[in-house]
Amino acid sequence: MPIPPPSTLKRKSSLPVWASIGWRVFAVVALLGLAVGVHWIERDGLKDTADGHVSFLDILYFTSISVTTTGYGDIVPVTNAARMFDAFVVTPIRIFVVLLFLGTAYNFVLKRTWDKWRMSAIQKNLSGHIIVAGYGNTGSETVDELIARGTPPGSIVVIDMSEDRLAHASACGCIILQADATRDQVLTDVKIERAESMIVSAGRDDTSILITLTARHLAPDLRISVTVRNEDNEVPARAAGATTVVNPVSFSGLLLASSCQGSHLSEYLMDLASFHGRVQLMERKAQPGEVGKPLASIATGLGVRIYRDGKPYSFAEPESRALMAGDTILEIATHHK
Structure with missing residues (x-):
């Protein structure tokens, strides 16, 4: 299996969309203000080929044109200082502004449009897939075992709220969705009605049971396997619609009890369950x-x-x-x- 690259510390930005756009606009205005101020102070180094007089409006015009384009030649720098400022300050400002606008367009327009188109294309081909809700330790081990048993990674859809976990799943070749699997729309987005089966391992019994209940409501005939840690929750999980309920704590207890009667019993049981046995x-x-x-x-x-x-x-x-x-x-x- 592919080994994902080392993880880095990340934190979701707390800035709202308007603030994220706002600081970009402020940065552009500040850079324009800097260029306008220097051009005004050094206006003697500029020449207006139309009337020979450089006014403040001419400075605004020249700076805007210089930052956004390469200029029209109607106002030109004539001194070495003005030319050096345009070459080593205005040109980097122009490049920065262009990159800033391109980045903003990508983040708020192009990326969202691309993501929607790509999701639509994936949804169109989703059929006979396996949905894994929860990609913690149990969920990731389950996906590894499925792939080892011959399930194509592209037919496994992983739903989780953790970006780092989903990065690991994506590195394995799985389709990923960062969302809350308890919501009807999320399960509808992964085409649960066309899925072959679903595995629920949310880490909390109440969440796993709620996901199971939601999935059963949307797909009455779907095979649903769910893990619960508390034995008292096995009956509610089945009542929610789970086809198979697995209690890893109980299974661990069986293995430990078997190991007391012989040193090879638990090893053989693991051999039976694992593809690598x-x-x-x-x-x-x-x-x-x-x-x-x-x-x-x-x-x-x-x-x-x-x-x-x-x-x-x-x-x-x-x-x-x-x-x-x-x-x-x-x-x-x-x-x-």
């Missing part, structure tokens, strides 16, 4: 050629469980002796790197 726990539908045969006879791996009509049956139960069409098989398969 020697074996993988896979889920798939029963193939037509497997219907009627026992779970133990499948050739693709070691069958450990089936799901039939939403109910689980282990390999030792009678239901696993004859697979049926529509059964979902959980198997342990060798990882082919």
Whole structure:
């Protein structure tokens, strides 16, 4: 995976838009005032080719033309001091003013127009994607695992409020959106109705449940997986519409308890869950050629469980002796790197 560049300390500007534009205008006026003042003091070094007299209005005209263009030649510097001032002061002021106006136009007009067009183009092609709401430790690890399992980074949409986290996600190739995932409009913008699934890991159980509730309202048939840290919140998460609820605290407890009974149990469980392990726990539908045969006879791996009509049956139960069409098989398969 690509390694993002080192982060730098950043802080969002507290200036409103009008103030940001205002200081730019003030800077231009101040520089013009400086040039006008020096030109007026050194007006004897200028020559008006029309009438030979340089008035204050001529100074304003000459300075404005000199700063915004290269001049028309009707008023010209004739002394060395005036020429040096125009060459080494007015010319840098002209360049600075042009760059300032270009930067302002980019920030407040061009960039917003470009961002809207680019977002519209991305939205047009969004379909069958995975939405990840929350890119903290759990969310970033989830994205890494998805990419390792073969999911194209361009089909993963990450929503988070942190600019630094989104920079990391963008470096991985993901589509990013800096926004609040609890809002209907945000989930509508990422085309949740066309998504394949959604993963919610907001860092707070109440926020994760609210995101789940919002997502279920907009996409009734979407697969939604959510993490909660408090066991009491598992039921509310399911009631909000979560298809799968994962409690990392409970899972960590299972691993720790297993490690007390043997030094290899927790390692093997992690091996099953991770793409980088020697074996993988896979889920798939029963193939037509497997219907009627026992779970133990499948050739693709070691069958450990089936799901039939939403109910689980282990390999030792009678239901696993004859697979049926529509059964979902959980198997342990060798990882082919």
